Amino acid sequence: MRYVDELRDPRLIRAVAAEIARLTNPDRHYRIMEVCGGHTHAIYRHGLVELLPPNLELVHGPGCPVCVLPMGRIDDGLALAEQPHVIFTAFGDMMRVPGRRGTPLEYRARGADIRMVYSPLDALKLAQTHPDKQVVFFAIGFETTAPSTALTLLKAKALGIRNFSVFCNHVLIVPAIRAILDSPDMRLDGFIGPGHVSTVIGCRPYLFVARDYGKPLVVSGFEPLDILQSILMILRQMAEGRAEVENQYSRVVPWNGNRAALAAMAEVFELRPYFEWRGLGFISQSALKISEAYADWDAERRFEIPGVRVTDPKAAQCGEVLKGVLKPPQCKLFGRECTPEHPIGALMVSNEGACAAYYHYVHRLTVAGRSE
């Protein structure tokens, strides 16, 4: 295949959809989780649910780092931003994520020196040009984003830049998958594995899903045909009584991942014994902290962190949606109190959140259709 048109060819898509229908048994229900928020968006954007048999349910996973970060960690970060002589840097996506006393944008309006950066390397450059300030980078993201933080720390040490530190909130996708598999209210038949996270970690870390839990996992691309083909590969495994890790996205994802990126991560990060995930609770060894060798660049050691814990609003059912127990519109607040303009739960704040995706691609169209 040379062009994207082939991955959106209606003829091919219909053929794969027909094969999916043929392989599903009408007498049973199928639940397949797409782990990654990017897949959730692609599924809604391309209307793929409409092509699937009604007894095949796609369950949205925890694949949005903003959504799973507890509000307390945002408050901790913003407490750093309020320190004198600190320039607090974060990705644009974080700017409207609320802590208890407002978003980073609102803190900035109140006088905190908070700056948007495209990359942690930009934050490091700020530290070089502002030697009289302490520059803190709010690091967040899965294994696709962690290598850029790792590279920045390697460069900070090599260049001896001492007025730079990282407030590390990187989380790992594999322990989250394990937590979901261990959850008693979760019954899944298979997983659509994340595409680009896997360019870094490869496919091997998922082997336990097949070996220990007997579930198929297929690493998938993001085009409509990629996702449908991955679903078909999962169904084929089930039909043949197999449970394996397969790589549908082999045109991008190497089986062993990116060794140089993994080595950089191993140098600057250590596993946290446990970390709290919004909606999933505490998961052991599910997040990264700065290693001893890079302790001088660890904002949690350089500054006093309040260690705030904030419980989510009781009415918002983010946890159930994150675990795939509820669909977004089944939450009591969805589309009424909680909208992308006025988000209450984390899944509505971030564009990649399942609720925001559902709101943009399904809810608005449904409401518009009703008012016509």
Next chain:
Amino acid sequence: MCPTEVHPQLALYGSCTLDHDGCVTCGDLAIPVLVKEIQGNEALCEDRYGQQISVVLDFVDNVRPGDILLVHLGIALARIQGG
């Protein structure tokens, strides 16, 4: 008016472009780019619409002009196999 696609084949490796790079914290939406020129440890690259970016090459070896890279936060994470 829609911008003209200069390198339509890049969309095969993800729909993101430098202007529309999804949610960077998610990062599961890296940007496919075409390498135009190597400049030391960086590569001058173009996205699907010809917009240019300088990409850090610490994590991908032996990059050459014509390669397709998957980029996140200005750092190359993968070279497309056979791209």
